[in-house]
Amino acid sequence: MQRILSRTRLRAGNEAAYDAVHAAVPPALAERLRAAGVHDWTIWRDGQDLVHLVEVEDYRAMRRSLADDPVNAEWQATINPLLEADDDYSGGDDGLPRVWSLAAQLDGAAP
Template sequence: MTRRLGMLCRMRPELRDEYLALHAAVWPQVEATITACGIRDFTIWSHGDVLVASFSYVGDDYEADQARMAADPTTQAWWARTAPCQVPFDDGLEPGATGSWQLLDEVWHLD
């Protein structure tokens, strides 16, 4: 069964250009790890400094695949570059590689 997910965070305005440049040339190993961990159709949009991401998960154990992705050294290096560019959408959350992104509740979907 495919699971659709959406996430939200903000870019630090002073690091916007750096974040966009990184995503204009995502490292191939990062993309390979994302795919190996069951993620498909991953898209990030921006509106001003707001980032919205959506993707489909096609694996059997989302938490285990997320842990496997987080343990990957190349992904960790990628997150070390992208995390400083991001801040949580809600000010009360801790910034971080994955902590800046907040999961969204799906309200409606049309296939």
């Protein structure tokens, strides 16, 4: 399983709206995420900055499977206007690069 960290940024003034739509994502979206291999997706917000921790079987495969999914497209149509940059699920990103891990260091593994 992969643990992917990424970040996004809200357009100014959209903090409350973003929090409100995430009070509970649509059940159909939650089902699509789970079917795409997502075990958990946690989001923290600091003002306009959002930090996402995605625990998933294969991050790139998940994004490819959701790129043309109509349920995800509907969700993105709700979320993208709140963000400074749209996410169309294209590209081959791997999230933020990990610099250091205590567990990896103690276990002798690479970062």
